[in-house]
Amino acid sequence: MCAIKCIAIVVWILMCSLNSLESAKILAVHPIPGPSHYMFIQSYLKRLAARGHEITSVSPFPQKTPIKNIRDLTLQIDKSGHKERIINLIEEAYESKLDQLKRVRDYVTSSSLLVLRNEEFQKLLRSDEQFDLIIIEVFCQDSLYALGQHFRAPMIGVSPFSTDVVIDELVDNTSPVAYVPAPSGTNLDRMNFWQRLDNLYAYTIELLYNHLVIIPEQQRYYETYFPNATMRLTDVRKDFSLLLLNQHYSFSWPRPLVPNAIEVAGMHIDHKPSKIPDDMEAFINASPRGAIYFSMGSNIKSEFLPKHKLQDIMNAFASLPVNVLWKFEKTDLVGKPKNVYINKWFPQSDILAHPKVKLFITHGGMHSLIEAVHYGKPIVGMPVFYDQYLNVEKAVSKGFGLALNFRNFTSAELRDAILEVLNNPKYTELAREISATFHDRPMKPLDAAIYWTEYVLRHKGAPQMRVAARHLNFLQRHSVDTVVVLFAIPLLLILLITRLILVIFRGKDYVSKKLKHE
Template sequence: MGRIIYIIWALAVLAFVPRLTESAKILAIFPFTGPSQYICVQLYLKSLAARGHEITSISAFPQKTPLKNFRDITLKDEYKDHDEFIITAIEEMSATKLTQLRTLFDYSIMGSLPVLKNEEFQQLLRSDEHFDLIIIEVFCQDSLYALGEHFKAPMIGVSTFGADVIVDQLVDNVSPLAYVPAPSGTNLDVMNFWQRLDNLYTNTMELLYTHLVIIPEQQRQYEKYFPNATLRLTDVRRDFSLLLLNQHYSFSWPRPLVPNAIEVAGMHVENKPKKLPTDMEAFINASARGAIYFSLGSNVKSALLPKQKLQEIMNAFASLPVNVLWKFEKTDLAGKPKNVFINKWFPQSDVLAHPKVKLFVTHGGMHSLIEAVHHAKPIVGTPVFYDQYLNVEKAVYKGFGVGINFRNFTSTELRDAILEVLNNPKYTERAREISASFHDRPMNPLDTAIYWTEYVLRHKGAPQLRVASRHLNFLQRHSVDTMAVLFGIPLLLAIFLFYVVFQVLAALFSSNDNAHKKRKRD
């Protein structure tokens, strides 16, 4: 009875507790063409809207049904060549590092320019509308970071692939190259000499290309579309109040983070899975040994794969003793095995939550890896480009998956990899261990993201979170000036003393030599 009274009293008190954050107007910009990046933040933005904040979202993926407190500015025709670009990118990603960086540059332009050219966005810029907060994806679109200054609002950046040396610069974080690998590489956090050398090379190339090619192009866009800006682009880039990072040490590795860089991997996953469509549920349950799920993500489409590769995949699946759900973007697939169910779209997280789904065959995208960890499912990884290689390496290293080469695998290699993970319980056991670590947090990732977002609103940009290095130039930030004094003065003093001693000795030897010559003349 006492407990019931206490609960009623507590609920009554909570009902009268004022909100710690008033309703805010938030502008969210996630312009990249693949739905993957927007999937990362969709639940986050909807949750902010549900808490009373007014969201204006700029993306290529508007809400299918109107949502309270949610306004879409839709980017449409600018992305009509996206599929062709991805096909080209897949081929170029197997080339040199410089070619990969050029592809990245082309992709980054596809992000910022469609926003800047959008007429509805331009009307928003010219209006007197006020925003309390800017939330923006941070991926090579520095010109858009001017929106913080333009609307006189703090900025929160969201990195859908986690942190790297470029993202670090936005909040003056550090990535020690000896044990923090570049996301675009294949090294892990424990590296030998040659791997550390490779990591240094990869990070140096990315830094140079970013500052010599990408940022100058973003500078031109910045000057063109924000002609009245008073800050330099270099200052705008370091004007973030907070970074939300789609990473977590449980399936990655521990690394340094400043107070306003927050790990929120998993914030896109709903805690309670939805019931699957009847046909999918029936197909999964019809397989006595369970089922597996295969998807290449939202950017790479299985339907566009070469015929030979499609045949290798089908041959592998046909030889398996389990049913296979395959994300395939066409309604028919000639020669499809009887144990394969194709569909243009699957509720991926809900599929992986099903207890009879035993394995995820994945391209290794960050969101797919997070969902596999969330639901404790082992993987067979077939990475295609960028951070997917390292994501699959993580799974292999952590012991909850195996990897195969996407470019040249055979049906036998794919079948053997799947059977290895299905038949060896160590992969599932390890997936469960990592999943337990992933879930063991003070707050779930979505609540964490919302808490820190409203923290920035409550504290008007939360300057107390930001390290002082943002006020320092390159030489000061890296202590080049102080080290020059610390080591330079003793060095100059040593040189001066050496010079004095040399002069004294030279004079002494000269005097002795003159005396010797004089004695000889005498």
């Protein structure tokens, strides 16, 4: 079996070498200010550069050290008010779906202007420079999708948080509302009537908000910064050759995908973990029963947490028989237990790869969940915002995690959840089983992303992968016009026949009455 696998790998490498193509000039645009989003695309761009492609990367995150074939065009992030926004998010007890969408819009859509108003980027637009391919993050950035038209190049969309009904529209993918959950909810793929009703409501709100609020705003940007554009924004939105999606059915659910929507969850993970710093290694090894890693991600900083919540967390950690690594953004933490190691930054993927790290306490961000699945680690999830609730619910439903209410958990609840996952082997066993299915693919996710990217380059946009739905309007796509005709004709016939019968009977009745009268 191993020999067959090795032969398959060698054949694939040979195929890749045969399918190699000349160096391409690629414009990669990533305006979202969240570093976790950029993390998803970074390894992908580096691999493309290593294969000889020339990358112009537009993002708030330039390379720390220059990399051959990567040219950075750096966006400046306005961080004023960021701390207040995060604190409000942490303290918000309840948000409606509409409130969530508004918050996403405020966070994301303005980042389009980071690109469009950037002087270096404007010079690039006005220059004679040409690109063979545009790679862009697809998340409420519709005005930027005009770059494909502007440079007359095919576009690849990258979605760091998987897909939804709005992103599906970009390649005319179908999102069956009866069994594909909206990411803003907590429903899974098997829903009862009320859950399906809630899912329909979420889908409707997302579509309406996108088409009535976000797209009109992006339309104004589009008209202002691309005054010579010849395509309508509605057509520009469907001009994608390929979508790379940060998802995989092994830890979510199977769902329909068109040929040019490719699942590449895990492509940001280096498959050869690096050695972690000596002090972290020593702290992990000093715990006979293993260690725990705790991080709330790059946006929800632990230093922003209320004092009472920090105290609850410390009390829970102090009562544990294991050491805890805690991503904490300050250099000191008053009252820190002896079994807790704090640091502003941890090499998260490498930490989770460590065999003695037994549990991951996480906010449930998509990257964190994928890394937990990749390394087969169970979780205790404390979601805060948007898709994090559904991500944690996936882990709970699959049996490799527990969930806590981040806004009102107690110290005892946190301790009990941690001990339950640590002491009950079923969580780790199920995490490893799901990890095995996650890894069992014909091609590693980054290799798949590179293959399909170069496929688009080789085949000049690969129009053969795109479904014909892009040429149909809403009524045609959903067969409303044909269904109306299909049912209207029999209905008309029934009405005509009924009318005719009534006329005949009335006629007979009239004749009968006349004869009686005579």
